[in-house]
Amino acid sequence: MGLTLPERITLVALNVWLPLAICLAASRWVMASPAARLLPYWLWLTLIGAAAAWISTPAFVALEAWLGPLDLDGGPPPNAPDLRSLLRDWPSEAWEAVRVIVPVWLLLNLAVRWSRPAPIGGEAQADGRPGFLARLPHRLGDDIISVRAEQHYVHVETTLGGELLFCGFGRAVHELTTHGAPGMAIHRSHWVAWPHVAEIYTVGSEVRCRLKSGQTVPISRRRVREAREAFEAFRSLPAGAA
Structure with missing residues (x-):
């Protein structure tokens, strides 16, 4: 040419x-x-x-x-x-x-x-962070606030910022649960970390979770009782035990 x-x-x-x-x-x-x-x-x-x-x-x-x-x-x-x-x-x-x-x-x-292979639950990664934490950019730290499903991605919010990651929501929840993250999937599209939850409250016929950041997340009806019990159990833990 x-x-x-x-x-x-x-x-x-x-x-x-x-x-x-x-x-x-x-x-x-x-x-x-x-x-x-x-x-x-x-x-x-x-x-x-x-x-x-x-x-x-x-x-x-x-x-x-x-x-x-x-x-x-x-x-x-x-x-x-x-x-x-x-x-x-x-x-x-x-x-x-x-x-x-x-x-x-x-x-x-x-x-x-x-x-892109997904990390297997329970498998420690090369950077020393296990499971789902190994997916996070280091600039976001390890203190996860919430995880939200976005089709074949998840949006992860930490105390240092947010990031869209290529990972299924089910896989993310499995890895967080496997490694004992203090939180729960309160909805088919939302996982929250108990240390960042301010309260669980009712608005009309809906039950919602309010995060300390001010964001609110819906709770599935079939998970309301489990979510309340898990949150109360977390709040009753001695300081520093979480």
Whole structure:
């Protein structure tokens, strides 16, 4: 193609890393928000990939205009587009990008999901922290406040911040329970640590858990009695025994 090194770098950056960066940023935001529950996980990934392709299309068109007479697509040299032609060609160019970006994005997620082994409960990790704690970035520390299910991810909140982790909620609860974390899955999507629970209270027909941070978490009806008993048992422990 006769591209210079800066042109090659720009070509790769715009055609590969730009849509990938958009996909990663969008997926982290969506999966950590309540919107993640509205659609199936893989449908969200498909929509995110399509949106990234649509957003990246102007950069692809601008790239061809910048490279001028070079033949990027095996056809005649492209002409520098004006705003009118860009708007006219945007849908067709975006569709071509969608046909490439979406399958690649889905395959990358599938590969990550299948290739990342989950730590086995009871197995100490290389950094000395067992089970679920080994998943946490060191900057978040070990003092977990709560864990919330987000499709194939969990959102973990600690006293130092929050993070979205690639881990099933059931696996997270199993590892926390195996290693004696002082807490409980009070809902099919929520685990809380008793040291950070302020109270369990009733609002109408609902029973909720209020954390010391001010956040409230619902308690499943079938777990209300167990949650109350476990919380009272924790509060009755001598200071420093938890």
